[in-house]
Amino acid sequence: MATTTITLDNFEQTISEGGIVLVDFWAGWCGPCRAFAPVFETASDKHDDIVFGKVDTEDEQDLARGFQITSIPTLMVFRDGILVYAQPGALPAQHLEQLIEGARGLDMDDVRRQIAEQQAAAPSR
Helix, strand or coil: CCCEECCCCCHHHHHHCCCEEEEEEECCCCHHHHHHHHHHHHHHHHCCCCEEEEEECCCCHHHHHHCCCCCCCEEEEEECCEEEEEEECCCCHHHHHHHHHHHHCCCHHHHHHHHHHHHHHCCCC
C-alpha cells in the first residue's frame, strides 16, 4: 500500500477510521527525513492493513504546530484513534517493524482504561 498524504482536512478522518495509522511528519529539506522515507515506504508496502500517512510540515504548518512538532522526522502511531506513540528521529527498518508489532499487540481495552483512570485522577480546571 502506498503512503497517503495527510492534511489538516483529512487528518481526523484518517486516524478515526480505526486500526493502526502511522504518521510521518517530514520536510523536503530534512536529510534524516529523506533517509527515513524509503524505510517508511517499504513498510507501507509490507503492511497493507495499516495506513501510512505523511505530513509535509512545510505545507501543513498548522497541523505540525497543533502536534507541537519541533523536530523532524517525527513518527506518530495511532491505534483506534488513540495516539499510542510519538517520537522524533528516523528509525531503522528493524525498529520500525518492532514498533508496528508492538502497536498490533496492544490491548486497547487496557489502553482505554488507563486513559480513563488518568483523566479521572487529573485535577479539574
